[in-house]
């Protein structure tokens with residue numbers, strides 16, 4: 001550990017204090033480690049592929065801040081770009097040249113992105129894109145997929161995967177019946193079920209929103225033809241196809257999942273990796289749809305912190321690093337493949353049913369023998385075995401996602417040392433997990 005200060009307070013005591021002043025002791029539910037039966041880590045430093053807790057314990061980190069750390073934690077190029085921007089003032093609340101340059105860069109590189117609007121979180125991006133789709137079509141009902149998560153906007157908190165599923169709260173109280181009634185939920189990878197949703201709504205569907213590679217029920221790739229089928233149904237019925245690329249954008253390739261899989265949506269969402277750790281997200285797509293957004297059009301959407309100068313600087317530095325190193329996705333693939341293959345082998349040796357699903361640098365070790373193609377499959381996976389595996393790995397200095405339904409993320413900072421240490425830990429940990 002380099003510079004972090006060590007707090008002598010035990011993590012359990014600190015968490016106990018946190019629960020007195022903060023709901024559940026954390027500021028985002030999955031950080032509580034509830035489903036793996038471990039006290040949450042209190043992290044004081046993150047560098048490269050490692051994080052350190054307040055007692056100075058080092059962990060190989062496969063969470064990657066839930067996606068943003070594509071280039072590893074604390075990249076000096078990004079941190080100094082943020083520092084330089086801060087010297088010019090933290091926030092203007094007015095337009096600024098760098099945001100124009102960043103928008104131009106994104107429009108030039110992301111397929112289908114003709115116009116883009118910056119916001120502060122993925123939640124905002126998803127809510128705003130759906131508002132645009134509803135305004136464009138004059139229709140109310142959207143289709144989402146069970147197990148896909150699009151932030152905590154009311155319309156999306158219906159069978160929303162990961163955080164909500166982990167808590168066993170599929171539908172959040174506080175979401176009105178009317179809002180839930182405007183959301184049809186289909187099975188991922190099941191076009192017949194999508195047809196059922198379309199047929200159920202007389203007035204037509206406003207939008208289909210999907211994670212093109214699902215990351216919030218664990219990593220679940222789209223079946224061949226699934227995304228094309230959505231595109232075809234949306235085009236035929238006048239619905240807007242929205243790709244939520246908050247996780248996949250830049251992670252699955254220079255053009256995200258849309259570029260990698262060759263399907264261009266009408267609107268798409270970006271976030272996480274774009275900001276390299278700073279809060280920024282974006283929505284955009286077809287010019288005629290984005291023309292509806294205020295002040296050019298009537299659909300209202302605004303933000304005090306939108307296009308925050310420090311986040312814009314971080315995103316520019318991130319894109320600079322991506323442009324400098326076009327082979328990075330191939331390297332991520334190699335590292336992720338070695339990790340996934342090694343975990344699968346270790347499980348076979350230990351006679352533990354474990355199936356690693358992976359697309360690029362997104363991966364999940366499902367404690368299951370059968371493939372996971374949808375939330376229906378994911379929900380059948382028994383959680384206790386993963387919880388035991390998680391704790392056994394944590395004790396050996398390897399931090400896995402604290403839920404079976406969250407993806408692990410490989411960064412460019414992960415290499416042979418991290419994979420080797422993880423696989424050594426996995427062989428020992430799996431031997432402790434009941435088959």
Ligand SMILES: Cc1ncc(COP(=O)(O)O)c(C=O)c1O
Nearest residue numbers: 121122123149150151244246247
């Ligand atoms: C696919 C997807 N969409 C949207 C969001 C919401 O983003 P944020 O947490 O920035 O609001 C997330 C967050 O994990 C996500 O994974």
